[in-house]
Amino acid sequence: MALRLYDLAGADPQRRFSPYxxxxxxxxxxxxxxxxxxxxxxxxxxxxxxxxxxxxxxxxDGERWIADSWPIANYLEDAHEAxxxxxxxxxxxRLSRFYSCLGDTLVLAIFPFVALDILDVLHEKDREYxxxxxxxxxxxxxxxxxxxxxxxxxxxxxxxxxxxxxxxxQPFLGGERxxxxxxxxxxxxQWARCVSPFALLAEDDPVRSWRDRLLDAFGGLARGAxxxxxx
Amino acid sequence: MALRLYDLAGADPQRRFSPYxxxxxxxxxxxxxxxxxxxxxxxxxxxxxxxxxxxxxxxxDGERWIADSWPIANYLEDAHEAxxxxxxxxxxxRLSRFYSCLGDTLVLAIFPFVALDILDVLHEKDREYxxxxxxxxxxxxxxxxxxxxxxxxxxxxxxxxxxxxxxxxQPFLGGERxxxxxxxxxxxxQWARCVSPFALLAEDDPVRSWRDRLLDAFGGLARGAxxxxxx
Numbered sequence: 001m002a003l004r005l006y007d008l009a010g011a012d013p014q015r016r017f018s019p020y021x022x023x024x025x026x027x028x029x030x031x032x033x034x035x036x037x038x039x040x041x042x043x044x045x046x047x048x049x050x051x052x053x054x055x056x057x058x059x060x061d062g063e064r065w066i067a068d069s070w071p072i073a074n075y076l077e078d079a080h081e082a083x084x085x086x087x088x089x090x091x092x093x094r095l096s097r098f099y100s101c102l103g104d105t106l107v108l109a110i111f112p113f114v115a116l117d118i119l120d121v122l123h124e125k126d127r128e129y130x131x132x133x134x135x136x137x138x139x140x141x142x143x144x145x146x147x148x149x150x151x152x153x154x155x156x157x158x159x160x161x162x163x164x165x166x167x168x169x170q171p172f173l174g175g176e177r178x179x180x181x182x183x184x185x186x187x188x189x190q191w192a193r194c195v196s197p198f199a200l201l202a203e204d205d206p207v208r209s210w211r212d213r214l215l216d217a218f219g220g221l222a223r224g225a226x227x228x229x230x231x
Numbered sequence: 232m233a234l235r236l237y238d239l240a241g242a243d244p245q246r247r248f249s250p251y252x253x254x255x256x257x258x259x260x261x262x263x264x265x266x267x268x269x270x271x272x273x274x275x276x277x278x279x280x281x282x283x284x285x286x287x288x289x290x291x292d293g294e295r296w297i298a299d300s301w302p303i304a305n306y307l308e309d310a311h312e313a314x315x316x317x318x319x320x321x322x323x324x325r326l327s328r329f330y331s332c333l334g335d336t337l338v339l340a341i342f343p344f345v346a347l348d349i350l351d352v353l354h355e356k357d358r359e360y361x362x363x364x365x366x367x368x369x370x371x372x373x374x375x376x377x378x379x380x381x382x383x384x385x386x387x388x389x390x391x392x393x394x395x396x397x398x399x400x401q402p403f404l405g406g407e408r409x410x411x412x413x414x415x416x417x418x419x420x421q422w423a424r425c426v427s428p429f430a431l432l433a434e435d436d437p438v439r440s441w442r443d444r445l446l447d448a449f450g451g452l453a454r455g456a457x458x459x460x461x462x
Contacts, residue, residue: 088322094406095319095326101396165332175325
């Protein structure tokens with residue numbers, strides 16, 4: 001039985017925009033595992049209730065329900081040891097943890113740029129939920145939250161210095177070929193371009209070239225998804 | 232013949248404070264390689280001229296002179312394959328590149344906190360050189376450069392979020408035991424405490440606990456070095 005992945009979707013069911021789900025989409029492709037992705041909206045908590053929590057990604061493998069990108073990546077690696085490793089071995093797995101946390105931090109850092117734009121791509125039934133929960137979290141309206149994003153852009157780009165330095169030296173964080181470390185960080189940038197036309201990365205940024213290489217990976221899996229192509 | 236390492240020192244020849252040399256000191260200990268460290272000052276360019284450049288670390292192995300922490304770490308790994316790996320395998324080596332760049336970026340981020348304090352630990356013959364080159368680099372006096380360090384502290388600490396999140400999950404960046412990834416980042420914090428009493432890390436910060444575990448590693452190699460113990 002094929003794996004199933006609950007995958008955050010917008011009004012267009014093909015617009016899949018969760019940074020955490022993109023990590024898993026890429027990891028599944030890396031491991032050459034077919035998957036049935038199920039479009040899921042923020043308010044469809046019942047559909048994923050067997051996972052014991054209310055967020056995606058949720059992977060279903062037969063009777064097993066696994067939530068959260070890091071446990072899912074580890075599950076896929078262990079359940080399919082003979083397939084290409086997403087971590088690059090036991091030390092690689094431990095060294096990948098930081099990249100996962102870096103990806104989480106990047107999502108928080110990018111949110112003040114794209115928060116309002118997300119509303120435009122959401123399914124109608126999710127909009128009120130999204131605005132209410134996110135405005136409570138950030139303590140202001142989404143409009144006020146993104147108002148100074150142009151001024152925030154230079155320090156945000158400067159904060160990518162360690163990625164930039166690395167990607168001047170090697171094409172992927174994992175070396176000549178991408179690993180989960182790449183997907184964990186890429187998810188944040190793919191999320192951004194799926195929900196917003198805002199150009200987070202300068203055209204001549206090595207981080208952008210790396211992102212573009214990942215858009216092309218696995219037959220253009222990520223590039224083929226509905227997104228704002230100029231972002 | 233034992234390896235020799237040119238190691239940046241202060242007025243006290245035992246005060247070794249280069250963040251990049253500390254990476255190599257820890258890597259040599261990890262690989263259980265004895266080394267003769269040679270105290271070196273900024274202005275002793277002639278002593279390391281055979282390396283083809285003017286900065287440390289410089290490792291001398293017989294007739295070979297190797298400069299720069301990343302090439303040295305790779306040289307040690309390749310020349311002593313049978314000893315404990317500092318990278319954790321081929322993928323680990325590639326995944327460690329980012330940590331090296333992160334360490335480089337941390338040195339730049341920490342410099343505005345400790346720049347003036349460094350003068351106090353330098354050998355007399357290095358002081359004018361250090362002030363002149365660094366003031367040219369930062370475009371102001373060292374005194375002005377560090378003047379707002381208290382205000383810079385909260386954003387600096389916030390910028391460590393990905394490290395903090397990771398180190399809540401596992402004791403070292405390399406997992407249960409440290410790897411070069413740890414040493415590359417640790418070097419910046421060890422440098423800071425060797426040159427300045429300024430407390431960069433809050434006492435309850437998991438990053439500080441991790442730093443302290445590395446101070447204790449290899450029989451307290453880094454803890455035993457002259458430093459400001461309250462930093």
